[in-house]
Every structure is written in structure tokens, then in C-alpha cells.
Amino acid sequence: MQLLLTGLRYFEEVARQGSLRKAAERLHVAASAVNRQILKLEDELGVPLFERLPRGLRLSPAGELMLAQIRQWQRDERQLLETLGDIRGTGCAEIRIATVESLTDQVLPELLGQFSERFPRVRFALHTGLTEEILERVATGEADIGICMNPPPTRRIRFIESVALQFGVAMAPSHPLADAREVRLSDCRDYPAILPDAGMFRGSTLERALATSDVELTPLAGCNRILAIKSLARAGLGVAFLNALDVARELAHGELVFRPLRDPRVDAARLVLCSAAERSLPMAAAVLVESLSQALRDLAPHD
Amino acid sequence: MQLLLTGLRYFEEVARQGSLRKAAERLHVAASAVNRQILKLEDELGVPLFERLPRGLRLSPAGELMLAQIRQWQRDERQLLETLGDIRGTGCAEIRIATVESLTDQVLPELLGQFSERFPRVRFALHTGLTEEILERVATGEADIGICMNPPPTRRIRFIESVALQFGVAMAPSHPLADAREVRLSDCRDYPAILPDAGMFRGSTLERALATSDVELTPLAGCNRILAIKSLARAGLGVAFLNALDVARELAHGELVFRPLRDPRVDAARLVLCSAAERSLPMAAAVLVESLSQALRDLAPHD
DNA sequence: GTCGACCGTTGCCTTTTTGGCAACGATATG
DNA sequence: CATATCGTTGCCAAAAAGGCAACGGTCGAC
Numbered sequence: 294m295q296l297l298l299t300g301l302r303y304f305e306e307v308a309r310q311g312s313l314r315k316a317a318e319r320l321h322v323a324a325s326a327v328n329r330q331i332l333k334l335e336d337e338l339g340v341p342l343f344e345r346l347p348r349g350l351r352l353s354p355a356g357e358l359m360l361a362q363i364r365q366w367q368r369d370e371r372q373l374l375e376t377l378g379d380i381r382g383t384g385c386a387e388i389r390i391a392t393v394e395s396l397t398d399q400v401l402p403e404l405l406g407q408f409s410e411r412f413p414r415v416r417f418a419l420h421t422g423l424t425e426e427i428l429e430r431v432a433t434g435e436a437d438i439g440i441c442m443n444p445p446p447t448r449r450i451r452f453i454e455s456v457a458l459q460f461g462v463a464m465a466p467s468h469p470l471a472d473a474r475e476v477r478l479s480d481c482r483d484y485p486a487i488l489p490d491a492g493m494f495r496g497s498t499l500e501r502a503l504a505t506s507d508v509e510l511t512p513l514a515g516c517n518r519i520l521a522i523k524s525l526a527r528a529g530l531g532v533a534f535l536n537a538l539d540v541a542r543e544l545a546h547g548e549l550v551f552r553p554l555r556d557p558r559v560d561a562a563r564l565v566l567c568s569a570a571e572r573s574l575p576m577a578a579a580v581l582v583e584s585l586s587q588a589l590r591d592l593a594p595h596d
Numbered sequence: 597m598q599l600l601l602t603g604l605r606y607f608e609e610v611a612r613q614g615s616l617r618k619a620a621e622r623l624h625v626a627a628s629a630v631n632r633q634i635l636k637l638e639d640e641l642g643v644p645l646f647e648r649l650p651r652g653l654r655l656s657p658a659g660e661l662m663l664a665q666i667r668q669w670q671r672d673e674r675q676l677l678e679t680l681g682d683i684r685g686t687g688c689a690e691i692r693i694a695t696v697e698s699l700t701d702q703v704l705p706e707l708l709g710q711f712s713e714r715f716p717r718v719r720f721a722l723h724t725g726l727t728e729e730i731l732e733r734v735a736t737g738e739a740d741i742g743i744c745m746n747p748p749p750t751r752r753i754r755f756i757e758s759v760a761l762q763f764g765v766a767m768a769p770s771h772p773l774a775d776a777r778e779v780r781l782s783d784c785r786d787y788p789a790i791l792p793d794a795g796m797f798r799g800s801t802l803e804r805a806l807a808t809s810d811v812e813l814t815p816l817a818g819c820n821r822i823l824a825i826k827s828l829a830r831a832g833l834g835v836a837f838l839n840a841l842d843v844a845r846e847l848a849h850g851e852l853v854f855r856p857l858r859d860p861r862v863d864a865a866r867l868v869l870c871s872a873a874e875r876s877l878p879m880a881a882a883v884l885v886e887s888l889s890q891a892l893r894d895l896a897p898h899d
Numbered sequence: 900g901t902c903g904a905c906c907g908t909t910g911c912c913t914t915t916t917t918g919g920c921a922a923c924g925a926t927a928t929g
Numbered sequence: 930c931a932t933a934t935c936g937t938t939g940c941c942a943a944a945a946a947g948g949c950a951a952c953g954g955t956c957g958a959c
Contacts, residue, residue, distance in 0.1 A: 294640050296601055299946085313907060326947045328908065337597050338677075339684045344876050347955045349906065354688035354878050355680055362676050366669060373665050374641075377658055381642045385657035573647050575657050602917085616936060629918045631937065650926045652935065 296370050300330040301363050304342065307331060308360045312349040379414045384575030389418040391427040391436035393564070394519045395539045404588055408581055415577050423492045431569050437578045438585070439567045443496035451570040454586040457561035458536040460499050461553040463543070465529040471550045476532075478508045478556050485513030485531030487522050494562065499534070502558040523549065536562060538592065564589065599673050603633040604666050607645065610634060611663045615652040682717045687878030692721040694730040694739035696867070697822045698842045707891055711884055718880050726795045734872050740881045741888070742870045746800050754873040757889040760864035761839040763802050764856040766846070768832040774853045779835075781811045781859050788816030788834030790825050797865065802837070805861040826852065839865055841895065867892065 295302070306316040307327060317324040331350075335342050342356035352360060379386050392401065397419065405417055420430065424441040431439035432449045444450065462476055470476055470484065488510075494500050503510070513531045516522045519539050526533035527548050534554075543549040566585050568574055574582060598605070609619040610630060620627035638645050645659035655663060682689050695704065700722060708720055723733065727744040734742035735752045747753065765779055773779055773787065791813075797803050806813070816834045819825045822842050829836035830851050837857075846852040869888050871877055877885060 296604060298599055298601060301599060312905090314905080322946090323948050324906095325908075325949080329946080332908085338680050340680050345907070346874070347906070351875070354690070355683045358676065358679060358683075358689070362672060366672070369665060369669070373661065376661060377641050377643050380658045380661075386661070387657070571649070572654070615934090617934080625917095626919050627935095628920080628937075632917080635937085648936070650935070 294374060296373075297363070297366055300334050301366070303327045303330045304334060305360065305363050305367070307343070307350060308352055308356065311351065380575075383412050383415050383577035384579075385415065385437075385577055387416045387418055388438065388575075388578045388581055389420070389430075389436045390438045390440070391420045391422060391430040392440040393423070393427070393442055394421045395536070395564075396440055397421055398519075398539070399541050400538070400588060400592075404581075404584055408584060411580070412577050424496065425492070428567075431567060434569060434572060437568065437574060438582060440585070441565055441567070442494065443563050444565050444567065445496065449570050450567045452565050452567045453582060454566040454589050456564050456589045456592050458538055458564050458592070459553050459561050460497075460534070460536055460559055461551050462532040462534055463523070463526050463540045463549045463551045464532045465527055466547065466550050467529060468532065468550075470532060470552065473552055475555045476552045478502065478506055478510075478554065481510060481532050482508055484511075486510040487514050487516065487525045487531045487533040488512050489519070489522060489535065490515050490517045493517070497562045498558060498560045499554075499562070502556055505558070538564070564592075597677060599676075600666070600669055603637050604669070606630045606633045607637060608663065608666050608670070610646070610653060611655055611659065614654065683878075686715050686718050686880035687882075688718065688740075688880055690719045690721055691741065691878075691881045691884055692723070692733075692739045693741045693743070694723045694725060694733040695743040696727075696730070696745055697724045698839070698867075699743055700724055701822075701842070702845050703841070703891060703895075707884075707887055711887060714883070715880050727798065728795070731870075734870060737872060737875060740871065740877060741885060743888070744868055744870070745797065746866050747868050747870065752873050753870050755868050755870045756885060757869040757892045759867050759892045759895050761841055761867050761895070762856050762864050763800075763837070763839055763862055764854050765835040765837055766826065766829050766843045766852045766854045767835045768830055769850065769853050770832060771835065771853075773835060773855065776855055778858045779855045781805065781809055781813075781857065784813060784835050785811055787814075789813040790817050790819065790828045790834045790836040791815050792822070792825060792838065793818050793820045796820070800865045801861060801863045802857075802865070805859055808861070841867070867895075 303316065303320060303322075303326075306320055307313060310316040310319065313328050313331070314324045317327045320327065331342065338355070338359075340355040341353050342359055343350040344353050376386055390401070401419070409415070418436075420436065422430075424444055427436070427439045427441040428444055428447065428450060430436040432447070439450070444452070462470070462481065464471055468484075470480060473480065491500075514522075514525055516525070519535065522533045522535060523540060523543060525531065527543065537544075537551055537553075540549050540551050544551055566582065566589055568578075568582065606619065606623060606625075606629075609623055610616060613619040613622065616631050616634070617627045620630045623630065634645065641658070641662075643658040644656050645662055646653035647656050679689055693704070704722070712718070721739075723739060725733075727747055730739070730742045730744040731747055731750065731753060733739035735750070742753070747755065765773070765784060767774055767787075771787075773783060776783065794803075817825075817828055819828070822838065825836045825838060826843060826846060828834065830846065840847075840854055840856075843852050843854050847854055869885065869892055871881075871885065
């Protein structure tokens, strides 16, 4: 493989050897061939690259400059070919995932860990954000794979898998509501509510339910980070509105309890795996999408 | 002029246009030629650079990588050609001068100023040091031109011009010795002496004279910078041993007076212009050497 | 001094690479 | 269904690169 002009490679070897014939020998070509490449270079550049000594060639100032540049290019080339070598077989060197925060806590790390054993050379770029931003990134190609909540229909995006996530409330085990099997919106009236920022469940039915309900919640805090919401709830400051997936780890550790929200106006939120409609996924990304699909299906009965 | 493989140039244009035929049109070649270069690239790299859509080509992840690298290389190429263009006609973009400190005060700045009007694009690299270091730099090619004191004979160095610089003492105008027309070593016995560090006049006859003289000087300070020596003398702290060239500016301003040193053992120091023996000077450097020669001859009768 | 070794360079020829032209199959648009 | 546009391929001409042998020059050894 050879990305630079052969003349440049010849030049580098001549500069290294200080002699046309020695360079030609190492390059396994005739000295005349090397010579002509050098002469052609000098002619086209309009600058002598060597000064001719009786015992060989020595770099001119212009030649020094040229040599430094060529060496740089050769380093670049080596690194590029190395990376391309990694891509060969996997289709890409990096899979860029745009996702909601919920998955970055437990599901994704586990999955990426397994994936990394199969494709050790593939790196990841994780970006967490809200639905709007995720879809934008997938559409523009900034991300290969997107996972978002309640995406509006678009033809630029291909929706691959979808799972229903039940809304509910999470609270410290000592909280009065912790004993109920399920809670209604009205049960929460008497306790401070910890709510995600408006953008975080835009499009969900919970948004509308809260807006139209006659139940007046007493919001203690709004947060733009799930982590913060959970910490407040764990400290017993109130009931947190989120879905089961967000608190999977805390449930396992017994730090929080989760109770589904029972309300006729609140459907489950839809967690959706997607990619760009008109772009075909690199091989490794397609494999990862398969694993992600399976993982999402395992979260709840798919529809 | 074209330093990168034509295939890379084609690739860049195809990536830019998203279509073989459009790219071919802008490149003024047949679409088949462009196509073959792309196919050859992909074949040799073992990685698809584009995904084929019904309406054209779209970059694959590998292609994105490749494109970024090629763009970088094209920027490098433009800058390199620009610099080489500057070199064309002058022989170099930068003249590296290794010199004694004395010349950097007045002679060199003036000369380089004039030179810069003739060759506005040629830059300078000035390095001041002692004889030993200057010769080393010239010999190894780190400097194009050297100006040093009393160089020992070497065949690696070509000595171009040489001028005798009279040793003497400099002092404040109010100093008792300032009225003498010339001074002897013994006249200085009664005043603090400000001397350069040992290395600064190594090889000169003054060095030997001081060592063998029965006159015991009372050194006030040794300095490794001419500037410091002159400042001390200007402040009236003693008599400074140096040559006329070092104090040209102060003489003109009346801040110091200079009296030649009269001593049978002390010859004039030789200020020598030199370059590497086996290296030929770039055109601009040769021109500068001519000016320097003339300037040195003007300093004193040459020998 | 001559001789031999080594240097870059050039002319002539073959080999390899690249480009042009026309045609093919596939796909989206009217 | 016709049409336009796309990438692709076979065949041939043009251009570039390489190999070989020889020339003129300089340096070092004998």
C-alpha cells in the first residue's frame, strides 16, 4: 500500500542514504529511475532539493523542508493504515451512540462490555441527551445508533425496536408510600415531588396527565439529571417520578423502592432504538444493534 | 504540481460531490478513470470507502477517516509549496547566523535591515555564543554563517574574511584614565577591572598577556555578557577590557570612552567570518556573506 | 602520474499504469 | 413505461515509470 507519490518515497531514501545508487539498491530499482524521480521533483518544484557533491547528494535547505514534511506524511500514513486495518472486518473503528441517560447506568455498560469481548478494537462514543438531540444526531450522522423516548415519527430515522417502560414513582424504603403495591397520582399529593425537567418526558402521556390533572403536586425540585433525582429520593426528600429502568441498580441494592403509577391517562413511555434511515450501518454497529434489540426486548414484552 | 497520489485527489473530489460523474467532470477526466482509482484504493486498503446508493456514493466510516487525512495532507501541501516558492530565487527561507555578541548590537541589525529590503521573505535565526560553539554550529550545519573570534584552524570551516580588532579599555568619561590617549596594562593596576569570562577571549593574545604579566589586576567582576560589562563600566565601577566594536554605540552617545591598550604582547583580536567548508551557501546567504565581508573590511584595514 | 571505484546523468527500449469511449445493468422519477 | 442518472466493465490508446548500457566527472590508492 502506498498513498504518497513514489517520487517522495524515493526522495526520502536518497536523503537518508546520501547517494542515488545506495538508495536505488535499497528500493530495488535502477539508479536511473530514482534519479529521474528526483529530477522531476526538482523541476516541478522549481527548487533544487539536493546539492550535488562529487561523492553523492546532500540536502539543500528546500530539501530539508521537504524531507521533514515527507517524514510527517509517512507517520500519518502508518497511523491511518493501522486504523483502517482495525476497521477491516468490523466496518468501523468507533460506534457512536446517542442515548437517554437511563440506559447509561446499567444496561449499556453491561452490553458494551460483552460486545467489547467480541470486537476488542472497536471503541465507543457515548452521548447522552434528550429525545430531540438524539434524533438530530442520528439524522445528521453524528451518531450511528440512537436510543430515545417517545420519538415523533420521521422518515429520516429508522425505528428498529421499541419497548414499553412503565412510569412510576421511586422513594426511600422508609417512605409512607413504600408499602403500597401501586400508587395513584392523588396519593402523591401530600408528599414533595421530585420531577425531571420538562424536556425529559416531552411527548409522554405523563406530561399531559400532570398538566390536566386536578391533583396539585408539590414539586420539591426539578432536575436535568436522573442521578440527582435518585439521590434526592434516596435521601428521603420526596417521591421521584421516573421509570423502572432508571432505578434498576438502586432497587437491587434496596436503596429505593419503585411503585408503578396507576392512572388512566398515563401510558407506558416508549423507549425506542433507532438509526439513520438512508445510511447503512457498519458491520460492527449492526451487530451491536442486534444485541441492543435483544436487551430491550428482555426489558418488557415488546409490541 | 501534485505531491499526493492522483487517486487521493480523485477521492477527495468524489467525497465532496457525492457522485463519480460530477467529480469526473470537475476533474476533467472520464468517470471510468475516477471510478477505477476509487476501486483500486478500496481494493488495496481492503476497506470500502463509500457505500453505493442508487443516486451516488456516500462516505463509509473508513472513508470519513480517509477524507480527514487527505484534507490535512492537502493543507500541508499548500503550505509546503508556498514556502518552497519563497525559497525559489533566494535559495533558502531562513539564514541562520551564529555570531559573537559584539556584532548583534549595531553592525548586524543594520546589515540585516538593508538585506531585508532586498529579500523581504528571507527570515533570520540569530544565535550568539562563544567561538567554540559558533564553529561547532557552522560545522554541523546548524548555522549557515558564523562570525567568531580567533578561530583555531580547521579544514571543516572555510574562513571568508578576517579583521583585526584592537583591544582596549572602556570606562566612564569621568574616569581618571579617560584623559590618556592610550593605556598600558600597568596603568590599570590601580583601578578595579571588569573582565569578560575566561572563554570569551580564549585564543587571544590578551589572555596570555594577562596570565604572564607581572601586573596584578584587581578584578571587580567577571561577566559572560558584554552588555553587563558595559553597564558596570558606564556606572563608573572600573575599567572594562574589550574591543572597540563592543562599545561603538556607547562611544557615539558619549556614555563611555575607549582607549586602545598598548602592550607588546597583545595583538589585535581577529574577528572572522566563516561558513562550512564543504557545504555550498544558498544564494541569499551568499549575498549576505558578501555584505558582511564588506562591512567587516570597513571596520578596519583587513589583512 | 595512472588506474580503478564510485558518483550522477542520459538515450533507447520495454513494461506498467492511467485515461478515454462506448456499452451494460440497476434504480429512481415523470 | 419511458427516461434520466447512477456505478461499472471491456477494449484500446496514451502516458508514465523502469531497466540497461554508456558517458563524463571526481577521488583515492598504487
